[in-house]
Amino acid sequence: MALPKVKADATEARLAGLTLPDTVPDARQAALARVSAMGLPHNRDEYWRFTNPRRLVQADAPHAKVPAVQDAPLWDDVDRVKIVFVDGVFDADRSDDPEAAGLEIMQLSDALSTDISWAKDLYGTLETRGQKPVDRPFAALNTAMATEGLAIRATAKAAKPVNLIYDRESEDADPLLHTLIKVDAGAEMTLLETGAGGARFSSVIEIDVGEGGTFHHVRDQGRDHERTVVTHCFAQVASDATFKSFTLSVNGALARNECIIDIRGDDATAHVAGACVGDGKDFHHDDTIFVTHDAVNCESRQVFKKVLRNGATGVFQGKILVKDGAQKTDGYQISQSLMLDDDSQFLAKPELEIYADDVACSHGSTSGAIDETALFYLQSRGVPRKQATDLLTLAFLAESLQEIEDDTLAEALRDRLAGWLERHATV
């Protein structure tokens, strides 16, 4: 099927500056063919109706000033292994010795150029599968072109969390990172990600959680006003395995976070959650989630909370697909926005598609203003209006933060949010 000319031209322009790396040529060629066949999206596409992909499609990264005030490092009191990328390039000097994590950690380029079969096998595999039933062209583009990233394998319970730190120094960096994760049967690991990554940052993480394995993921995309980001997490979850992912975003010109979870083994659990705080007309945040249940007696949860003000836009597209035979599925989905003024907008598209007859699935979506009754109650106890608003805002976000398994990690994010709200000038 021929692409419309406008799409074909845009796709060609985006690809023009890029060369296909040497490693895993078959996977990359195939990914490139997918991109060319799908074409990069425009906002008349159904999947991009609420989010204009223009900033992601344009040939060069939209210029993005580095924030003048950088936040203090997150989770400094958590014993973790730091692996630092600066504008998408691995920085050995700033990174810890990866050995300390009790995991097998390699640079992606090394893993793909040596004979590490699991990494080669996984590369692009979950992404390819995730292209059905919905096209995800930016993920295919990433698979074709990414050279930086990691290959991480957990063979037992990891000693420490791995923290990928994405520092940003350039105003035009346009990196693509691709990370592969394999959690062996019964193994357990926590992946932390912090930072904006680049002026325009593209990340794909493919995660294979083996039988009885546990993968925890907590991500803070930072408070970075001008950056553009597109991320995809593709996970396959085996029987008795657990996958949990949480993302915090504060501001940013455009963020599109897609999470595609494929539950393939019985009795598995998959949770994905997010909190975002958007301030200003230039803020656009999009969570796009697709959870497929293809096994018996599995549980999935999607919990997304967005606080929007001064003309900010929040988008949620979430789907639960329960395949024929996936009986006893327990699927839950909630997306809520708190609008602090009349100018902001929240666009939600919750979807359930169910082909099994013995399941419990529910979804809900709400948009609302701050509760004036609660506000008055707090004020009548002497809490100033601004502080009371912050307290209620944090309370609104709390439900999504509760999805984080580790309290220490969650508490640090809560403190960070409180600090951001406190510093913010009164609206």
Add this chain to the structure above:
Amino acid sequence: MLEIKGLKVDLEEEDKSILKGVDLTVEPGKVHAIMGPNGSGKSTLSYVLSGKDGYTVTGGTATLDGVDLLDMEPEERAAAGLFLAFQYPVEIPGVGNMTFLRTAVNAQRKARGQDELSAGDFLKVVREKAKALQIDADMLKRPVNVGFSGGEKKRNEILQMAMLEPKMCILDETDSGLDVDAMKLVADGVNALRGEGRGFLVITHYQRLLDHIKPDVVHIMSDGRIIKSGGPELALEVEHNGYTDIVAEEA
């Protein structure tokens, strides 16, 4: 202490007059009760004094220790020493009761130029006061008023009052929804705070709360005005004869 003169208030949205000239003075250390039929304006008076939105003051004044209350934000009135125990305490999911109490206490201390209480000091005080009101550790941990029974909510109001140590307390139908035992517990909590020059304005439909919280002065409110004031015996008169006679008599 609390001085209300000729207070006239309209409902903002309906352009309807609720208070039609209320005069009331509560002296330091005294307990005044306001009784009156439904719709007489009792709760409106408590809301207007504490600064709730939705009302327009069209005349009169209300001062606390000579300071104009009506010009202040609700939180400023609280810091000045005014406290309203709500008829319907508000549920706040996601905010722990303890966090709520500490935030309130420290916000008021800050507004008065005092140092904030340390977490340790605060905990000591709150535990002691909670115990007297039979509020257990679990109730302190739970989100504010969420899943609390009617009695628990009212006890929680009194705990807030005890922690904030206001000069002037308004109790808006604190007896509503309470059984006899719960009422006694709440009344004991209030009585423990009497004295020290603290003023009370107790709004109620029924005389029975006043058996436990003995008022110095009783006012009868009807149609936005205080139509009769007297001693505790006035409450008994209401209990026996209802409001109709008094209202007819004063009309």
